[in-house]
Amino acid sequence: MGSSNYQPTNKAVKWFEDRLPILGLMHSTLGAGYLAPRNLNYWWNFGSLAGFMLVVQIITGVILVMHYTPHVDMAFRAVEHIMRDVNYGWLIRYTHSNGASMFFVVVYIHILRGMYFGSYKSPREVLWFLGLVIYLLMMATGFMGYVLPWGQMSFWGATVITNLFGAFDFYEGMGESILHLLWGGFAVDNPTLQRFFSLHYLLPFVIVGVVILHIWALHLPGSNNPLGIDAKGPGDKIPFHPYYTAKDLFGLSFFIVILAIFIFYMPNIMGHPDNYIEANPMVTPPHIVPEWYYLPFYTILKAVPDKLFGVIAMFASILIFFVLPWLDGSKVRSAKFRPTTAFFFWLFLINTLYLGYLGTKLPDEIMIDMAGGIDALTMGRISSIFYFAYFIVIVPLVSRMESTKPVPISIAQSVLDANKKG
Amino acid sequence: MTTKDQVEHEEGVTRRNFLYVATGAVGAVGAASVVWPLVDQMNPSADVLALASVEVDLTAIPEGQTLKILWRGKPIFIRHRTAAEIKTAVADNGATDLIDPEDDQARAERPEWLIMVGVCTHLGCVPLDQRGDFNAWFCPCHGSHYDISGRIRKGPAPRNLEVPKYAFLNDTTVKIG
Numbered sequence: 381m382g383s384s385n386y387q388p389t390n391k392a393v394k395w396f397e398d399r400l401p402i403l404g405l406m407h408s409t410l411g412a413g414y415l416a417p418r419n420l421n422y423w424w425n426f427g428s429l430a431g432f433m434l435v436v437q438i439i440t441g442v443i444l445v446m447h448y449t450p451h452v453d454m455a456f457r458a459v460e461h462i463m464r465d466v467n468y469g470w471l472i473r474y475t476h477s478n479g480a481s482m483f484f485v486v487v488y489i490h491i492l493r494g495m496y497f498g499s500y501k502s503p504r505e506v507l508w509f510l511g512l513v514i515y516l517l518m519m520a521t522g523f524m525g526y527v528l529p530w531g532q533m534s535f536w537g538a539t540v541i542t543n544l545f546g547a548f549d550f551y552e553g554m555g556e557s558i559l560h561l562l563w564g565g566f567a568v569d570n571p572t573l574q575r576f577f578s579l580h581y582l583l584p585f586v587i588v589g590v591v592i593l594h595i596w597a598l599h600l601p602g603s604n605n606p607l608g609i610d611a612k613g614p615g616d617k618i619p620f621h622p623y624y625t626a627k628d629l630f631g632l633s634f635f636i637v638i639l640a641i642f643i644f645y646m647p648n649i650m651g652h653p654d655n656y657i658e659a660n661p662m663v664t665p666p667h668i669v670p671e672w673y674y675l676p677f678y679t680i681l682k683a684v685p686d687k688l689f690g691v692i693a694m695f696a697s698i699l700i701f702f703v704l705p706w707l708d709g710s711k712v713r714s715a716k717f718r719p720t721t722a723f724f725f726w727l728f729l730i731n732t733l734y735l736g737y738l739g740t741k742l743p744d745e746i747m748i749d750m751a752g753g754i755d756a757l758t759m760g761r762i763s764s765i766f767y768f769a770y771f772i773v774i775v776p777l778v779s780r781m782e783s784t785k786p787v788p789i790s791i792a793q794s795v796l797d798a799n800k801k802g
Numbered sequence: 803m804t805t806k807d808q809v810e811h812e813e814g815v816t817r818r819n820f821l822y823v824a825t826g827a828v829g830a831v832g833a834a835s836v837v838w839p840l841v842d843q844m845n846p847s848a849d850v851l852a853l854a855s856v857e858v859d860l861t862a863i864p865e866g867q868t869l870k871i872l873w874r875g876k877p878i879f880i881r882h883r884t885a886a887e888i889k890t891a892v893a894d895n896g897a898t899d900l901i902d903p904e905d906d907q908a909r910a911e912r913p914e915w916l917i918m919v920g921v922c923t924h925l926g927c928v929p930l931d932q933r934g935d936f937n938a939w940f941c942p943c944h945g946s947h948y949d950i951s952g953r954i955r956k957g958p959a960p961r962n963l964e965v966p967k968y969a970f971l972n973d974t975t976v977k978i979g
Contacts, residue, residue: 536927540943543926549960561841565850567875567921575844662870662877664928668943682944687924687960743945757945 386413409595415617416624417605419791423497424603424624425631426490431591432632433483438584440476441525448528450577452570455530456658474647475639480522481650482639484673487515495704496725498713499604505705507597512701514590519674519698521583524576526671531655536668538568538576544681547691567661607787607794608714615792667742675739676732680767682743683760693764700771707771710779717785720778728770735763855979857971860915868931870920873978877920877928878966879939880976883950888913891951899955902962906951909965917968917976918952924959939963 386404388394397403407413447466449458462469491511494500500508527538542562549555564571602611611617618624642649650672654665670678680697684690715722741747741756748754788794856873858880863869868881883891891906892913910916920928927943934940935956939948946957953962968978 536943540925540927543924546926560846561844563846564844565846565875567926569850569875571847571850661875662872662928664930664942666942668927682958685958687958690958 386411409599410625411621412619414599414620415611415614416603416620417611417616417791418618418623419605419607419795420603420624420627421606422627422631423489423493423606425628426486426493428628429486429632429635430483430490432635433479433486434584434587434591436479437476437483438588440472440479441581441584443472444476445581450528450574452530452573452659455528455573459529471643474643478639478642478647478650480525481672482635482642483518484522486635487518488673491515491701492729494604496715496722497604497606498608498708498710498715500705501608501708501710501713502705503601504597504604507594507601508705509702510590510594510597512698514587514594516698517583517587517590521580521587522671522673524580524583526655527573527576528580529655530573530659532657532659532663532665533652533655533668535568535659535661536664537670538572540668541670542568542572544691544694547688549688569661604713605791606714606716607791608712608716609787609791611791613790613792616790669740672736675737676735676767679735679739679760680764682739683757683764693768697764697767700768704771704775707775708779709776710782710784712784712787717787718779718782719785720782721775724770724774724778728767728774731763731766731770735760735767738763853979855977857975857977859975861974865914871978873966878978879916879918879920879931879952879963881916881918883910883914883916887950891916891949894949894951894953897949897955901954901960904951904953904962909951909953909962911968912970915976916950916952917965917978919964919966921964922946922959923954923961923963924957929963 386397386401386407388397388403393403404413444462447458447462447469449455459473462473464470466472494508494511523537523541527534542559545562546555546559548558560566562572563569564575602617605611652669669675677694677697681690681694684693710718710721712718715725738747738756738760743755743757743760745756746753747756747759788797853874856871856878858869858871860880860882863880863882865882866884866887868879871878871880888906891910894900895905895907906913909918922929922941922943924941924944924946927941929939929941929946929948931939934947936947936949938950939952940946941948941957941959944958946959947955948959948963949955951962952965954960966978968976970976
């Protein structure tokens with residue numbers, strides 16, 4: 381965002397630009413005026429894919445609201461009305477529900493790309509923070525959106541998640557007061573549904589605001605790149621438009637195919653069948669599972685035997701990402717030149733996926749059939765310990781002790797060398 | 803020749819300092835008084851608070867059965883306990899695995915009628931009847947086991963199942979709330 385060298389040739393455009401330099405802002409942010417490292421690979425596509433999904437969610441969401449009623453007596457029926465009666469209602473709703481999942485997929489890859497290539501390291505710490513804030517807002521928005529259809533999983537998911545805040549019971553009745561404040565009653569009920577609806581509509585626009593800050597913070601140091609070295613001379617950079625706009629659109633076309641496969645061929649695979657049963661406060665489903673994107677954190681919650689510490693561990697498992705820039709003491713950003721770091725990164729990824737898998741299991745389900753059977757709870761505890769050990773022990777030690785491979789002098793040099801070899 | 807302000811200045815605190823702090827304090831109180839209604843509107847509204855109490859006819863509940871009713875949006879368990887169950891509950895008063903120790907006599911005004919809020923004190927699920935290690939209540943969400951007095955014995959829940967305020971109007975009717 382900064383100064384712009386945008387020079388409109390059309391007189392009318394110039395007249396407008398002199399009075400509101402917004403075209404110059406666009407030019408220097410997402411146009412030819414923004415110089416990006418020339419070696420960005422397809423992992424750098426996921427930022428713009430996330431932006432695309434945010435727009436899709438807002439458009440489909442605004443439309444769904446036109447047909448939905450946020451009331452416990454009508455919400456469930458309103459969703460069925462959208463599915464059966466509204467023209468293309470099924471398409472819009474399935475796009476919104478699967479879009480939420482795909483938004484998380486894209487953002488998770490975006491975060492993991494940042495972890496692998498060291499995009500969180502100086503001078504991009506605030507950029508990293510803003511990304512994490514967006515992620516936290518997405519989690520809150522996704523959770524509240526899942527409550528709106530008022531099915532069994534909506535209701536009981538809302539009950540379990542809001543009850544987490546009851547763990548902050550530092551004096552007699554404090555936990556209960558917090559819960560009554562959150563619910564607007566003595567249990568999850570109509571007031572809860574209405575406030576979740578209000579916030580579910582609001583938060584995406586807050587996300588848009590933070591995304592603008594995120595892009596602003598990105599454009600001061602510029603994009604990181606697979607080599608993790610600073611882009612210096614003009615030989616290191618190419619204009620965002622047309623090079624990366626074209627590359628991003630090409631990637632987007634593939635992404636839309638995948639999104640369409642989910643919407644048209646398996647629209648309910650991410651959901652839970654119990655959410656097609658209307659909410660019933662008298663019956664808890666035999667097995668409450670959150671949406672897949674919360675599962676690793678849900679396992680961490682279940683792994684801790686104490687309620688308060690379970691909740692603290694769950695929040696800590698996300699908040700710990702904020703200190704990652706300081707836990708990592710390496711002078712080299714990209715894991716390309718840090719083989720030990722790369723090894724543990726993949727181990728961390730596998731472990732986190734396994735934590736997610738365990739989230740779908742009952743605590744006493746046998747996971748490994750040896751030594752009398754090791755249950756999901758025990759495995760969840762081991763995996764949770766590794767999760768935290770990665771941040772608290774492995775990253776600080778490995779990043780400071782590892783001998784890194786030689787880093788290229790410049791992006792341009794590295795590209796030329798690669799061309800020679802090829 | 804010194805002015806009043808200069809004299810005060812030498813003492814370290816000026817009228818200006820005082821006015822600055824006083825204005826700030828009044829402003830802060832004003833802001834807080836505006837914020838409070840915006841927060842308090844989230845608390846249960848008058849109609850929610852005014853929810854009537856429920857009266858339950860106990861004659862319909864045979865011994866060894868639990869009746870579930872809805873009160874203030876939450877399930878209430880009313881268990882007609884058998885003599886054997888009461889004996890177990892009282893005998894377990896001194897059990898070492900009680901996480902939230904409480905005597906059975908304190909939880910049931912009349913031992914044959916155990917009346918509790920059917921909401922797990924862990925994260926609010928409804929525990930299932932006649933399940934778990936104590937063949938009493940078991941919460942399927944995260945595996946909390948309650949005994950026949952509704953006391954937490956095993957699992958992540960921190961407290962016993964809550965006993966609501968209730969009163970026996972006569973031998974066959976109880977008023978909850």
